Amino acid sequence: MAYKARLREFDNILNKDIIDLEDLKKLAFTGIPDDQGKRAICWRLLLNYLPTEKSSWSTYLKTKRDLYRQFIDEMIVTPGAKEVDGDVEDHPLSMNPDSEWQTFFKDNEVLLQIDKDVRRLCPDISFFQQPTEFPCSVVVNSMDVKRLHRRVERRVLKSANVERKGMGMTKIALSFKKANEDYAPMDEGQEAHWEVVERILFLYAKLNPGQSYVQGMNEILGPIYYTFASDPDATYREWAEADSFFCFTNLMSEIRDFFIKTLDETQCGINSMMTRMLVQLKNSDLDVWLRFQQLELRPQYYSFRWITLLLSQEFPLPDVLRIWDSLFSDEKRFNFLIYICCAMIVILRNQLLNGDFPLNLKLLQNFPPMDVQIILSKAVELSKKGF
Known part of the structure; x- marks a missing residue:
């Protein structure tokens, strides 16, 4: 009975035209029910993503989610033949700072660490290895061009060890190591939840070059994304990726000093x-x-x-x-x-x-x-x- 009464208390706050954040904080401080999407909607409010005026939610969310789709289109660079400065063809060896290939290679340095971290996110549960029911169509239909983990495939890693004895010749020993993680490939048109988390972190790093990605940010994003992607309400669950990105960004703005x-x-x-x-x-x-x-x-x-x-x-x-x-x-x-x-x-x-x-x-x-x-x-x- 107490649980039902508590649910009613949350409903009384969340069903008002203007959400009273102070009342919500007092109630949520002692725990938010994890069914009926209560936690997901409360976190969106507590992390200053959703405005308190409910009438503006529809327009606001559409604007934010469209913006996130724009980030995917513009920030995940697809290098290829193009002209740079109007007269030089872009190519992998180009030293032009505007070269998309230069951006591509630089991005991969950050992506390699992100990829390593997200694959081992919450290892005690299988959620992040499961396919999302709402894969990003722009990505899964792009013939691998925008699938980030394919850019830093970790099935086989090649490394070179340089050894020098005295003034003699340098010896370069090549070694091959198999990655520890072995995940079953997704079916055509699918992507795992960890791939979605990887994309969010990659876009965050691109949009925050002064901070970029720091190991551990995956552990901050993981619970947020899990909460939103598990929302019983499919109309919210469908946009878990975009909403997680903005809530994560807001949270990082408050705790970013811990990572710098x-x-x-x-x-x-x-x-x-x-x-x-x-x-x-x-x-x-x-x-x-x-x-x-x-x-x-x-x-x-x-x-x-x-x-x-x-x-x-x-x-x-x-x-x-x-x-x-x-x-x-x-x-x-x-x-x-x-x-x-x-x-x-x-x-x-x-x-x-x-x-x-x-x-x-x-x-x-x-x-x-x-x-x-x-x-x-x-x-x-x-x-x-x-x-």
Whole structure:
């Protein structure tokens, strides 16, 4: 009965002509029902993608989704014979900065890392290896021209090792390695969910050249795309790719400092966040804090990944979705992440106080399975005490 009452509370907010974001945040903070598409629509609102005026949704979404299709057409460069500067034919060896071949080769350097990361996304579930029911027609019908993973096919990787002894001749040893991943090829006209994630990340890197792609962004995008691509409402599910791109872009604009090394020491940088976590830990449990100081167990060894990836690698996907309900609803935008990290440590206090450096590090880097609600409740308790 309580669950049905909770669903009605969400309906009361979401069915209004103007969505009250403050009311939605308060309700969503304690968890969003994952059926009937509630989580998907709430995340679109909480990540500042959908406007609060419902009457504008149809026009707004069409504009955004058309724009994303334009990105696919324009950003995924298809090199071929063309004139550059009106008189020089474009070709793979062209040194002209406007050459599409130059762009193609440069893009492939970024694409190689993206491809490697998305293939191993959420390995404990099969979702990302399954075909999407809404493949991008522009891509699957393009005779492989726009299928990104084909550009960096990883069935066989060739590498050259250069060896030099004294002043003698250089020896170049060629080696061939097979990729670890072995995925069954999709049927004609299909594409896997990981291919869609790869395309989103590639376009993000192209549109944000100052930041480009940084390893770990795939772990941020994965839960968003999974939520949207699993929406029970097919009219929304069909546009999961475009909507995920814009929600991911909005989220990255808030946490981008975590991924930029030159901003590590800024107020919103990763080092500042880890320092804040230690201060909170000292206030919450002085004994554990002292034990960490004694062992020289620095937050960089465990909490760097926790904070940077919003805990997406520490828990099973359903738990990550529940945690993100609270993070996206946080009035102070990710302050609650600090409390969750502290709660994770405090809950393990007995083991941490009795463990040595190797045991404690292993425990923190491989957080034991438990009911995530226990952690969230503890985090709420810590948040009420404040910094």
